[in-house]
Amino acid sequence: MTTLTIRRPDDWHVHLRDGAMLQAVTPHTAAHFARAIIMPNLVPPVVTRADAAAYRQRIMAALPQGSDFTPLMTLYLTEATDPADVEAAFRAGEISAVKLYPAGATTNSQSGVRDIRKVYPVLERMAEIGLTLCVHGEVTDPSIDIFDREAVFIDRVLDPMRRAIPGLRVVMEHVTTKDGVDYALSQDENLAATITTHHLIINRNAILAGGIRPHYYCLPVAKRETHRLALRAAATSGDRRFFLGTDSAPHTDPLKECACGCAGIFSSINTMGCLAHVFEQDGALDRLEAFVSLNGPAFYRLPVNEARVTLQRHDEPVAFPEKIETGDGPVTVFDPMFPIHWNLAGEAG
Numbered sequence: 170m171t172t173l174t175i176r177r178p179d180d181w182h183v184h185l186r187d188g189a190m191l192q193a194v195t196p197h198t199a200a201h202f203a204r205a206i207i208m209p210n211l212v213p214p215v216v217t218r219a220d221a222a223a224y225r226q227r228i229m230a231a232l233p234q235g236s237d238f239t240p241l242m243t244l245y246l247t248e249a250t251d252p253a254d255v256e257a258a259f260r261a262g263e264i265s266a267v268k269l270y271p272a273g274a275t276t277n278s279q280s281g282v283r284d285i286r287k288v289y290p291v292l293e294r295m296a297e298i299g300l301t302l303c304v305h306g307e308v309t310d311p312s313i314d315i316f317d318r319e320a321v322f323i324d325r326v327l328d329p330m331r332r333a334i335p336g337l338r339v340v341m342e343h344v345t346t347k348d349g350v351d352y353a354l355s356q357d358e359n360l361a362a363t364i365t366t367h368h369l370i371i372n373r374n375a376i377l378a379g380g381i382r383p384h385y386y387c388l389p390v391a392k393r394e395t396h397r398l399a400l401r402a403a404a405t406s407g408d409r410r411f412f413l414g415t416d417s418a419p420h421t422d423p424l425k426e427c428a429c430g431c432a433g434i435f436s437s438i439n440t441m442g443c444l445a446h447v448f449e450q451d452g453a454l455d456r457l458e459a460f461v462s463l464n465g466p467a468f469y470r471l472p473v474n475e476a477r478v479t480l481q482r483h484d485e486p487v488a489f490p491e492k493i494e495t496g497d498g499p500v501t502v503f504d505p506m507f508p509i510h511w512n513l514a515g516e517a518g
């Protein structure tokens with residue numbers, strides 16, 4: 170059996186939700202990752218320091234006994250966000266980032282930012298104190314083709330913002346295009362990008378393969394093959410600017426399989442097996458650790474994890490559940506459309 174021992178990985182972008190869903194999905198993230206950046210797009214969103222502290226308590230209460238998982242909390246940026254509240258939360262070690270959602274860009278983003286200039290005072294304060302801004306980088310202008318919204322966001326919003334506030338540390342979340350990769354490569358060490366597991370595996374054909382496949386629909390929507398290949402090259406290069414953010418985003422099956430299905434792919438269960446497959450396929454298993462365990466902490470200025478995990482390659486495919494049951498209903502697990510031979514040593518299945 171082939172094995173690969175690496176430092177324990179972290180997930181730099183995950184949706185744990187709240188209530189029954191939080192209870193169901195948190196143990197999966199905690200089983201695979203030491204830390205995770207927790208997205209704040211709850212209903213209502215996690216806007217203030219007090220909201221983040223309360224949400225953190227709910228996450229801690231949902232962890233299995235004995236788990237040493239650390240949630241890294243974020244605040245949801247609104248045009249009414251108070252720079253002093255953000256600074257206080259950061260100085261107290263209660264948040265690791267602030268998240269920018271353009272209003273209307275994605276799931277639960279209605280309270281997001283309409284006019285980026287209105288939040289420049291918060292961003293300036295963040296640049297001063299060294300607090301990271303995580304960005305959902307898509308314009309919401311309906312006249313822009315949905316497949317172009319990331320590239321247009323870079324030109325219209327991200328690049329002007331970085332020129333106006335050059336010291337701001339920014340993570341381009343879930344980049345999906347060659348344009349995003351090239352932009353990250355063209356910038357200084359204050360810019361990084363997360364890449365999801367599924368965008369390394371699917372292109373836009375998966376969403377429309379013989380019919381509408383709602384479980385491959387997420388935002389930003391998967392792009393054409395040339396973009397997927399650019400993401401793979403970036404992730405497997407070992408370059409410090411790229412690291413894993415699974416964007417595991419559970420929605421129940423009835424909310425996905427309907428006339429207006431929600432965006433989001435749930436992958437926290439089999440992400441590590443999928444990634445080992447991808448890196449093996451590209452002859453880059455020796456760079457998997459950089460992508461999942463080293464580059465993220467380096468950007469966030471956090472220590473790397475001391476613990477190690479062992480990934481093992483089985484001759485026979487490993488069985489992963491097709492769905493998990495939650496108190497809110499069933500949630501379909503990401504199907505990479507290839508047999509997965511890798512899992513974490515000690516993992517059932």
Ligand SMILES: NC(=O)N[C@@H](CC(=O)O)C(=O)O
Pocket residue numbers: 184210275276305386387388389416418419432433434
């Ligand atoms: N990625 C998604 O398709 N959905 C995310 C939101 C997001 O990350 O944009 C969600 O919260 O469901």
Ligand SMILES: [Zn+2]
Pocket residue numbers: 275305342343388389
């Ligand atoms: Zn997003």
Ligand SMILES: [Zn+2]
Pocket residue numbers: 182183184208416418
């Ligand atoms: Zn997300």
